[in-house]
Amino acid sequence: MVSQLLIAWSLMAVCVAIHAIGIASAARWLQRSAISPPRLWHWTGLFILLAAWIILLHLVEITVWGTFYVWQRAMPDLAGGLYFSAVTYTTTGYGDLVLPNDWRLVGGVEALTGILMCGWSTGFFFVVVSRMFETGRRDAA
Numbered sequence: 001m002v003s004q005l006l007i008a009w010s011l012m013a014v015c016v017a018i019h020a021i022g023i024a025s026a027a028r029w030l031q032r033s034a035i036s037p038p039r040l041w042h043w044t045g046l047f048i049l050l051a052a053w054i055i056l057l058h059l060v061e062i063t064v065w066g067t068f069y070v071w072q073r074a075m076p077d078l079a080g081g082l083y084f085s086a087v088t089y090t091t092t093g094y095g096d097l098v099l100p101n102d103w104r105l106v107g108g109v110e111a112l113t114g115i116l117m118c119g120w121s122t123g124f125f126f127v128v129v130s131r132m133f134e135t136g137r138r139d140a141a
Contacts (some may be wrong), residue, residue, distance in 0.1 A: 007110035015061040019117050022057040054121045062089050065110050075104040089114030
């Protein structure tokens, strides 16, 4: 059980690193992309690209977990591993695929990691929207 927890924490750390690099990259890109005064279509385009980038980060993180499950033979194939990982990471939890008993605690840590990473993404999106409104108020004054 302790070894599975260490593995799960290691996978969580990989996801945090992926997310940190991805969010930092997005923040740098947004700083370069900001124009004044902001225009609706400009911001809409930025939000679409930002949402696509954030979803890509989550998909990469899901792939890390899914490929691990296949590598450990906890899932039968890559399609099953990715599917299980996606429904676990997003806490959808259909229950049509389950991990073997030895790996179930790892699945729980994946779900907690997914909650944290989605919360981080939401917080970042909120900061971007807040800055958009701040820029709009400054430009209107």
